[in-house]
Structures are given as C-alpha cells and as structure tokens.
Amino acid sequence: MPTPWSPQAHDINALFWWLIGLSAVIFAIVLGVIVVALVRDRARPGAGEPVQRFGSTRVEVAWTVAPLVTLVVIFVFTVRTMRAVDPPAPPSAQPDLIVVGHQWWWEVRYPSAHVVTANEVHLPVGRRMLARLEAADVIHDFWVPRLGRKMDLVPGHPNQLYWQLSRAGVIEGACAEYCGAEHAWMRIRVVAQTEAEFDAWLRAQSQPAPAPGSAQAREGAALFERLACGNCHAIAGTSFRADVAPDLTHLASRATLGAGVSGNSRDDLARWLADPQQVKPGVRMPNFQLTSGQVQSLVAFLAASP
Numbered sequence: 001m002p003t004p005w006s007p008q009a010h011d012i013n014a015l016f017w018w019l020i021g022l023s024a025v026i027f028a029i030v031l032g033v034i035v036v037a038l039v040r041d042r043a044r045p046g047a048g049e050p051v052q053r054f055g056s057t058r059v060e061v062a063w064t065v066a067p068l069v070t071l072v073v074i075f076v077f078t079v080r081t082m083r084a085v086d087p088p089a090p091p092s093a094q095p096d097l098i099v100v101g102h103q104w105w106w107e108v109r110y111p112s113a114h115v116v117t118a119n120e121v122h123l124p125v126g127r128r129m130l131a132r133l134e135a136a137d138v139i140h141d142f143w144v145p146r147l148g149r150k151m152d153l154v155p156g157h158p159n160q161l162y163w164q165l166s167r168a169g170v171i172e173g174a175c176a177e178y179c180g181a182e183h184a185w186m187r188i189r190v191v192a193q194t195e196a197e198f199d200a201w202l203r204a205q206s207q208p209a210p211a212p213g214s215a216q217a218r219e220g221a222a223l224f225e226r227l228a229c230g231n232c233h234a235i236a237g238t239s240f241r242a243d244v245a246p247d248l249t250h251l252a253s254r255a256t257l258g259a260g261v262s263g264n265s266r267d268d269l270a271r272w273l274a275d276p277q278q279v280k281p282g283v284r285m286p287n288f289q290l291t292s293g294q295v296q297s298l299v300a301f302l303a304a305s306p
C-alpha cells in the first residue's frame with residue numbers, strides 16, 4: 001500500500017491493515033484448530049475407530065455467533081470509514097473542480113477561475129476540494145491511491161468526491177476501469193501545492209495564450225487554423241473553443257503528452273505531431289501527414305505558452 005497523502009487515504013489504509021490483521025487472526029485460529037484435530041485424532045496403530053460426536057448445540061452456536069459478530073464488527077468499521085472518506089456533499093454545493101473522463105485522457109476544469117487543463121489535477125495542500133466527476137463517452141474510473149478512494153466516472157451520472165491532501169508533491173494514479181484500447185495510458189498526475197503556489201498556478205492558467213511571438217509561431221497559428229485543429233482543441237483567447245480533445249492554452253506547462261504516454265519537451269511534441277498514432281496507437285488524433293517544417297511551426301506555436 002502506498003503511503004497515504006490525505007486523511008481519506010489514511011482511513012482507507014488503516015481499514016485495510018485492520019482487516020488484514022483480523023483475517024490473519026482468524027486464519028491462525030482456523031489453522032490451529034485443524035492442526036489440533038489432525039494431531040489429536042490421527043489414526044494410531046492398533047487403535048479402533050475414534051470417538052464419533054454428533055449434534056453439539058454448543059459448537060453450532062459458537063460457529064454461528066463467532067462469524068456473525070466478526071462480520072458485524074467489519075461492517076461497522078467499513079461503514080464508518082466510508083462515511084469518513086466519502087461524506088455526501090450538500091445538494092447546493094458547487095464543485096471546486098470538474099474532472100471529465102474521455103477516451104483516453106482527463107479534462108480538468110476549475111469553473112470559478114475559468115481554467116481548463118488536462119491530465120493534471122492541481123490541489124492546494126490542506127484545503128478540502130469538492131470534485132465532480134463526469135464522463136464524456138464510456139465509464140472511466142479515477143484512482144489515485146494516495147489521494148483517496150476510487151470513483152467511477154459515469155456518462156450522464158456525475159459523481160462527487162471530496163479531496164484533501166496533507167503534503168505537497170506529485171502523486172500519480174490511473175484510470176481503473178477498462179475503457180478501450182488506450183485504457184493503460186490514461187494516467188493522472190496530482191500536483192499538491194501550497195496555497196500560494198496553487199493560487200499562482202491558477203492565476204497563470206486563467207490567462208489567455210499569448211499572441212505568437214515569432215514568425216515561425218505565427219506560421220504555426222495559421223496552420224492550426226487551416227488544419228482545423230480547433231474542431232477538437234480549445235485555446236483560450238482565440239476562437240478555438242472545442243472540448244473534444246485537451247485544451248492547449250497552456251500545453252507547455254504540463255508534464256506529459258497523451259495522458260502520460262510521453263514527456264512534453266519540444267522534441268516529444270514534434271514526435272507526437274508527426275504521428276500521434278505512433279506514440280499512442282488508437283488515440284483519437286489522426287496523423288495529419290505534416291512535413292517536418294509544419295511540425296516545427298506548430299511546436300513553436302504550441303510550446304510558447306507555459
């Protein structure tokens with residue numbers, strides 16, 4: 001079990017080890033009884049049939065009551081943990097962030113700041129954040145073990161979950177519900193930041209993309225428009241608003257491409273643009289058969305805005 005980074009994950013971890021301990025004790029008792037029976041009642045040379053015992057009310061009551069009590073205790077502890085790690089949100093509560101599962105990436109929205117990013121969830125340490133989890137196509141499952149419980153993302157049925165991290169750093173998770181060809185490359189990066197860092201990040205992300213600075217970047221912007229990249233992608237501050245594919249406004253600020261399948265250096269981005277199917281077979285982005293000059297222009301345009 002990974003070290004918990006949140007009170008919720010801590011409670012789940014504690015329940016897990018508690019149940020493992022209880023199971024170990026029960027296992028030892030059952031094994032002990034079997035060993036005693038084997039040794040005490042084993043066949044001995046010259047001995048006749050062992051004593052046959054039938055119908056012991058005491059034994060029957062014992063082996064009914066003991067499991068019953070054990071299961072009731074497990075039930076109570078499990079329900080207590082469930083209430084602690086996943087309390088219901090009040091009906092009027094507005095989510096702090098919205099995570100939308102897509103084949104095969106995560107859209108992450110911070111509605112009040114008008115920020116949209118992908119495959120990275122930034123959270124301020126110590127602040128309890130209410131997340132709403134949605135799906136755009138099929139069922140996905142958000143699971144970052146150090147953060148808390150798993151939660152399905154179900155089309156047409158938003159789920160809610162409170163997240164609260166107790167330390168800063170980066171933790172990772174993945175989609176935990178088979179959702180198609182690239183299910184394995186639906187990784188999640190959770191970036192836990194101090195309040196100040198988080199607020200600065202949110203402020204930076206809420207800025208529109210800067211106008212392309214170089215001739216090459218301007219060429220890339222024109223190409224972006226001509227190739228109709230905006231049919232799927234959005235870039236804040238431009239007319240591209242689609243949310244079929246990841247928002248590219250601050251693409252360069254993210255650590256990975258393709259939900260973790262590749263790094264996000266300029267070379268990685270060039271490799272991705274040259275043939276996304278090579279990097280992530282099955283990904284919804286087609287191969288646009290770009291020339292290397294076109295790839296470099298698009299990289300200059302897209303990598304300019306951290």
Ligand code: CUA
Nearest residue numbers: 140175177179
């Ligand atoms: Cu999304 Cu598996």
